[in-house]
Amino acid sequence: CDRVGTEPAPPALRALALACIMKANMTEAADIGRRLRAVAPASEDPMLFVEAEYVLGVTAFWLGRPVAATRHLLAALHAYHPSQALAHVSSYGQDAGAVCGVRLAQTLWMIGKSAAAARMLRNAIAHAETVAHPHTLAYVRQFAAWTLIDFGDEAGARHQIDGAMALTAANGLSGWVMRNEALHGYLLAREGHVDDGIRTMQQAAREWARWSWRMAVPWDRARLAQVCLDASRLTEGLEAIEEGIADARETGQTFWDAELLRLRAELLLAGGAPAAGVERLLREARAIAAGQGATALVRRAESTLGNLVGPK
Numbered sequence: 001c002d003r004v005g006t007e008p009a010p011p012a013l014r015a016l017a018l019a020c021i022m023k024a025n026m027t028e029a030a031d032i033g034r035r036l037r038a039v040a041p042a043s044e045d046p047m048l049f050v051e052a053e054y055v056l057g058v059t060a061f062w063l064g065r066p067v068a069a070t071r072h073l074l075a076a077l078h079a080y081h082p083s084q085a086l087a088h089v090s091s092y093g094q095d096a097g098a099v100c101g102v103r104l105a106q107t108l109w110m111i112g113k114s115a116a117a118a119r120m121l122r123n124a125i126a127h128a129e130t131v132a133h134p135h136t137l138a139y140v141r142q143f144a145a146w147t148l149i150d151f152g153d154e155a156g157a158r159h160q161i162d163g164a165m166a167l168t169a170a171n172g173l174s175g176w177v178m179r180n181e182a183l184h185g186y187l188l189a190r191e192g193h194v195d196d197g198i199r200t201m202q203q204a205a206r207e208w209a210r211w212s213w214r215m216a217v218p219w220d221r222a223r224l225a226q227v228c229l230d231a232s233r234l235t236e237g238l239e240a241i242e243e244g245i246a247d248a249r250e251t252g253q254t255f256w257d258a259e260l261l262r263l264r265a266e267l268l269l270a271g272g273a274p275a276a277g278v279e280r281l282l283r284e285a286r287a288i289a290a291g292q293g294a295t296a297l298v299r300r301a302e303s304t305l306g307n308l309v310g311p312k
Helices: 010-022 026-042 048-062 066-079 082-092 096-110 114-131 134-151 154-171 174-190 194-210 217-230 234-251 257-270 275-292 295-309
Strands: none
Touching (some): 010 082, 048 066, 048 082, 048 096, 066 096, 082 114, 096 134, 096 295, 114 134, 134 154, 134 174, 154 174, 174 217, 194 217, 217 234, 217 257, 234 257, 257 275, 275 295
16 A cells, blocks of 8 residues: 555544555554554544554454464454444444454464354354444454354354345445455355356456455465365365465465465375375474464364374
C-alpha cells in the first residue's frame, strides 16, 4: 500500500493497514498498528486501542507469530465493550469484538489450545449474529469456516461458508466473494466433487491475483495441494506447494510454512520419493512449527513423521 504525506485520522489509518494486509504488506501494516497504539492513550477515541491491537494481532498471525497474535487479540478483546459495537461499525466498518474473537479462535488453535479455540469461535459467531452487521457477520462466517477446516470439522465449515455465501449475495458484499469461493471449492473437493472443487479454487485464485491481493495465498495453496494429494494429482499438488512457498518467501507470510513442507513431504512420498528425504522434510516442518510456537502444526508434522518412521 502507498504511504501518504500526512498522518490520516485513525479510522483512515486503520483502513490503510487493512489495505496493506490484503496486499500482504504485513510489515507495513504492523508499523501502522504500532502507530495507532502509540496515539491511543492521548486519543478521545476509546475504540482506537482495540483497533490497534486488532491490526497488530492479525499481522503477527500472518507473519508466523501465533503467540504474539494471541496476546494482541486478547488485549483487544479485554479492552472491547459490547456497548461500543455500533460505534465500531460506524467508525471502522466492522465490529471489533466479533472479528477479534474469530481471529483469536484461529490463533488459539494454532498454539495448541483447541478447547479454548472452540469456545472462542462459538462466542464470536454468536456475538456477530447479535450485532447483525452484514459485513461483520460475513467476515466471521468466512474465518469461522477456515478455522473449522483447521479443526477438522468440515461439516461445520460447510455450514459457515454456505451462510457466508448467502449473506454476501443478499447484501452485495462483493469483497468477500473470492475468499468464499476458495473455501467453497476446497469443501466441494473434499465432499467428492474433485474436478469442480479444484476448478473453483483455481478460478478464485486467479481472481484474487487479478486484484493484486496476496493475503492467505500460502494457506490456499496448501489446501489445493491437499485435495490434489487426495485425488493422486501429485504434479498439480507439488506445483501448488511451490507457489505457496514462493509467496510466503516474497511476502513474509510464514504462518503456514510448516504445513507446506509437510504436504510437500506427503506428495513426494506418494510419488515414490526416498523415505530419507521425506523424513528430512518432516523434521524441518516440525522444527519450523516449534520455532513459531505453532503447537497444532508441530502435532501434524509429528503425526505424519510417526506414520513414516513408526514409534521409536
